[in-house]
Amino acid sequence: MNTIRLDAARLTGLTPALAELLADTVDDGASVGFLAPLDRAEAAAWWEERATAVAAGRLAVWVAYEEPGRVLGTVSLALPDKPNSTHRAELVKLMVHRAARGRGLGRRLLTVAEEAAAARGVTLLHLDTETGSPAEHLYRSSGWIPVGAIPDYAADPAGVLRPTTIYYKRPGAGPVPAGTG
Numbered sequence: 015m016n017t018i019r020l021d022a023a024r025l026t027g028l029t030p031a032l033a034e035l036l037a038d039t040v041d042d043g044a045s046v047g048f049l050a051p052l053d054r055a056e057a058a059a060w061w062e063e064r065a066t067a068v069a070a071g072r073l074a075v076w077v078a079y080e081e082p083g084r085v086l087g088t089v090s091l092a093l094p095d096k097p098n099s100t101h102r103a104e105l106v107k108l109m110v111h112r113a114a115r116g117r118g119l120g121r122r123l124l125t126v127a128e129e130a131a132a133a134r135g136v137t138l139l140h141l142d143t144e145t146g147s148p149a150e151h152l153y154r155s156s157g158w159i160p161v162g163a164i165p166d167y168a169a170d171p172a173g174v175l176r177p178t179t180i181y182y183k184r185p186g187a188g189p190v191p192a193g194t195g
Contacts, residue, residue, distance in 0.1 A: 046107060
């Protein structure tokens with residue numbers, strides 16, 4: 015499995031594959047900001063809009079693939095543009111296609127983003143995820159520390175309001191020992 019960081023042109027070229035990944039993720043019930051069923055054209059338009067942020071250096075996007083043009087997973091870091099927040103980044107849109115789950119791809123993508131953040135000098139990462147979702151196990155077992163939950167934060171793909179849990183991690187800190195996070 016290969017993992018690459020996308021520039022704006024490559025992201026645009028992979029828009030159909032990224033749209034398929036996004037739609038698959040939403041259709042499988044993951045709360046990543048969209049309602050199901052997700053139209054492929056809407057998913058493609060969303061990814062195309064990300065190219066501007068990638069070109070401006072405000073978003074870093076990685077994809078994992080086995081063969082060119084078939085994206086199996088992705089993760090992004092949203093990088094603040096304010097002078098007082100360049101030390102932090104938000105982990106966003108960690109997604110793995112249903113056909114590729116159970117092979118450690120989510121953890122590999124998470125590690126790629128964390129290592130890239132550390133190499134960039136980022137000292138604080140944060141994210142939010144649906145409380146009780148399968149993603150929580152991945153984050154907790156990877157050393158992310160829960161801060162708290164916000165009720166009725168976002169609608170899941172079925173349109174039902176769900177809580178979200180906020181997490182943070184200091185890149186390079188490693189997993190938190192059991193019972194301390």
